[in-house]
Amino acid sequence: MQSRRKLRFRLVVSFALFGFGLSALFAFAALNIRTRVENQLITTSLQEEVDHLNQQVLEHSDRAPSFDIVKAFSWSDRTIYKAPLTWQGLDTGVHDVFEPGPDGRMHHYKLAVRRKDGVITFMQFDVSRDELGKQQLLFSVIGAVFVFGLLSLVLGFWLSRKVLKPVSELARRLRDFRKAGKAEPLAPHFADDEVGELALALDEYSQRLTAMVERDREFNSDVSHELRTPLAVISSTTELLQGSPDLTDKLRERLKRIERSSRQATELIEALLLLSRAERRGPTRGETTEVAKVASDVIESQRPQMRDKPLEVELIVRQPVSVNAPASVLAVALTNLIGNAIKYTLEGRVTVEVSAGRIEVIDTGPGIKPEDAERLFQRGVRGEGAGGSGAGLGLAIVRRLCDLYGWDVSMRPRTNTNGAIASIAFQ
Template identity: 75%
Template sequence: MQSRRKLRFRLLLSFTLFGFGLSALFALASVDIRTRVEDQLIDSSLMDEAQFANAQAHEHPAGGGAPSRLLTGQTLSDRTLYKAPLAWQNLDNGVHDIYEQDADDGRRRHYKLAVFRHDGVISFIRFDVSRDDLGRRQLVTAVSGAVFVFTLLSLVIGLWLSRKVLKPLSQLARRLREFRKVGKAEPLATGFADDEVGELAQALDDYNERMTALVERDREFNSDVSHELRTPLAVIASTTELLQGSPDLTDKISERLKRIERASRQATELIEALLLLSRTERRGPTRGETTDVAKVSMDVIESQRPQLRDKPVRIHLDVHEPLSINVPPSVLAVALTNLIGNAIKYTLEGEVRVVIGNQRIEVIDTGPGIKAEDAERLFQRGVRGEGAGGSGAGLGLAIVRRLCNLYSWDVSIRPRSDANGAVASLVFA
């Protein structure tokens, strides 16, 4: 809505400025043309009068006088030129603009003076153009009023046109919002004319078809992955369970079967979490069963114990208060597996403590620690901590961040302030 108002404002402003500029240009041109034509007519008439007075002076030396009330003048000879005002005496032939004080009211007035010299006779014809200046000011006032009126008219027309032009865009936006409410997209182009808005609607329809096909392929892929991966994992789990029931198993083989069972369960949880992540990012998170955080934490710790083999590292769980959250257990298991697994991986000796309480889980290790400025960067895809050995693509913490964003959790890693190591915190909403 705000963008549409901005577009309407730009259209309105453009149309109003165009109307103002065009009318102002026309007014200036009118005043300029009127002034130029009037000056040419006055200059031409005054020169004709001066030549006529000069000719009359040659034919009737005793004559002279003012031709009219607006025209005053005199005809002098070279000997009597001193009678003319001093400012007139050295003027060449032609029409000149002069300013003199009026003898009656003392006001400074604007005159045009035509000077014509011929055979020792000089004719001066003066025309009072002050009245013409008054008419010119009245014309400027009139055209200024016309510019204001035309600008106001442009504003009104621009407002009407902007509403008319943007009406199809408003309808298109309203239909898109309605589609979002009902959750079903219908073709847009059928409701609009074959113009630019119709072309935009057609482009949106094409984009919607591509996105629908992409989502459908993604849904089918998730369904196929879910089926194809869960089946062999279920076979592995059931076979391991049967083998563990055999009476002739040695301790070594039994331990290996337990590792296979834990890895199978961990892979199943990871698949469920990733599939859930894919679905919920499209449709929003769905709450699962109530999950005991301490129980899931203990299961994750047990699944990670094989990493502690041949390492002088102790791991234990501190439960300060019972904590349950309403999410699928697989989601919490994947998040804790990455946080606890990273702590074990980077801790060469010492301990890893998992502390539950105050609506949070903290994984505290005695590893080399991290730099405070690198803490946030570790949650980016493909970024691994310094000294990370072995396999891994740096995706674990990125997956944890995505899960936390879906369920409004807060996950962070910071260096320990009391000793070497790092603290990974998972705060539940």
């Protein structure tokens, strides 16, 4: 996962890099311009001086020539042997010469040479001192770059804190609203700027979201109330009819199926209402729900699906397990898992096993692909291997219920034979 940098950090780094880059560019430009101007001035001055000296020698050969800023030497073609050996072969122009100076150290000289009408004139200018100044300037400029870079960093921190203070305040108020459980208008606390515009947009979004949640809550409550009433009538009516002495066994079995379906519908309504409210509710009076008992009731309610199938369903309780959740929630989850196992197993056995802290539903159906195990819990995804209708919502509801109560639901294929294993680990 790619790490996310804070906006303040990015502003500080951007400002510091901009300041450092601008300072470095300025330093480079200053040094470059200084070097170019210096070379041009030295070359022009030396050339003018050597021309002037050469002209004096031509016009007044009996007088010693005069010069101002540099050391100059003049020889003829016959006396050139008196000049330093490294100078004797130099042509007219300005040359860079490195040789020991009066102090015994190596010096860098600019040497101007003019050859004309048998007179050879040399003019020497020591640029070592100038290079020392250039080196000092370089160190000064580098130091200035780092100083300006540090100042840019400090200024970036200060500006980022000042610029982002309203954003941090907005985030703090949003966190406080989340802790308080209610939202208050944000816009009055901020100036009429970009952050204030963002706060106003958040207020409008919060109002729309609150209204939508309130409508959904009222709708869920109304639907739950309106559905529970006819279901209660169906349940009481079937209970009264079952007490009639003249009922046939076939009719009594149908009444039991109606009663079980009514109870399942009531449990499903209650579970969906809890999901819509994201409300985690335990059993009344602090009681716990026996997993094995609920599993047994679910198996009995699913037996009509086994009609005309060579299929056996077995409940194995290796260790009693109790959960702090309503029986209706657990019944909805197990009804989907056990119902799917019975639905997709055409023949063989479905085993419901209750062990330490978990329940597993093991079938001998066509099984599932390992890569499809997690995908089956998504909305609208149906399993393969058997016919039948369905919208692919059952396992998605189971996942949401388990997430609400902190349970871990999963599916995996069996390793040594056909079939699948659905399990819920209670935490």
